[in-house]
Amino acid sequence: MIGKRDVEDLSNFMIIYHCVFSGLIADEYFLIEHNLFPALPQLIPNLLSKKFRVHLIFENVA
Incomplete structure (x- = not known):
């Protein structure tokens, strides 16, 4: 039951997922186009530091 x-x-x-893909x-x-260094590697820890229960989604799907 969902x-x-x-x-x-x-x-x-x-x-x-949307933030990472957009990044x-x-x-x-x-x-x-502008030869600028990627910024996403510095932003990922901020995204993942939030207390999301993402691991539970994978456990339920498997």
Whole structure:
């Protein structure tokens, strides 16, 4: 049974996924077009430091 907490956990996971994917695209653009060093490696710890229960999503899916 899917509960409200499960939907919240999935939403949090999708937020992180969207941020990482958007960051990859932005880093690729600025690296190719403007020869700037990627910023995503410095931003990932801030995204993952939040207390998300992302690991539980993977346990439930498997």
